[in-house]
Amino acid sequence: MSxxxxxDIDYGLGLMNPADGYAQGVGHMGAxxxxxxxxxxxPEDHLIVVVLTNFDAExxxxxxxxxxxxxxx
Numbered sequence: 146m147s148x149x150x151x152x153d154i155d156y157g158l159g160l161m162n163p164a165d166g167y168a169q170g171v172g173h174m175g176a177x178x179x180x181x182x183x184x185x186x187x188p189e190d191h192l193i194v195v196v197l198t199n200f201d202a203e204x205x206x207x208x209x210x211x212x213x214x215x216x217x218x
Contacts, residue, residue, distance in 0.1 A: 164194075164212045174204055183208035190216055 163172045163185045172185035181204040183196040192215050196208045 163208055167209055167212050168216060174208070176204060185212060187212065187216075192216070 159173060160171045161173065162170055163174050163183055164170050164187060168185070168187045169189055170185045170187035172183070174183040175181070179199060181196075181198050183194075183204045185194050185208065186192075187194070192212070194208060194211050194215060196204065196211065198204065198207065
């Protein structure tokens, strides 16, 4: 399930690396009317980051900065 599609889209059976460019991990992100979600499991860093919001927001812009802060020493 975590084998990623080898192509332009980094995606494998519902999983992707939402922290792409910042950390190695697996997770998922999604949006629907009234809410957005972003989650990443970063096993090398022993971290799980989850962002949930009930307003229209740029969900990519909310999760990745949290990963950067959590990974900093």
